[in-house]
Amino acid sequence: MSSQDPGFWANVLIWLYSHKTEWGYAGVAGMFSLLRSAYAKSPWSKRILDAVSCSALAFFAAPTLQVIGALLNWNVPDAAAQVFAIYIGYVGNDYISARLHSWIATKTGGTSENQQ
Secondary structure, X not given: OOOOOHHHHHHHHHHHHHOHHHHHHHHHHHHHHHHXXXXXXXXXXXXXXXXXXXXXXXXXXXXXXXHXXXXXXXXOOOHHHHHHHHHHHHHHXXXXXXXXXXXXXXXXXXXXXXXX
């Protein structure tokens, strides 16, 4: 499918519209990440990279919570994804990465010291 084809752009717009809620979560997480890093006076390159990575994580907040809710037989409200997205933007990519490395090291019996 060529980018010159009007049907291509119609499909792109339909996909974007059908995921408007997820884009909203991503925008909120990115905004909170930028605010947090501005307060910490980080360089702009780090601010933008952190905001983009937090936005990418928050984009998948709703599906992730739905899967966790289905696995654990919980009734997860729709607003939980928005709260989760704000949390992602507030704590940032570095914190989430450190917690994930620590959890993986605990499960595998290794140490999290040499992991980057």
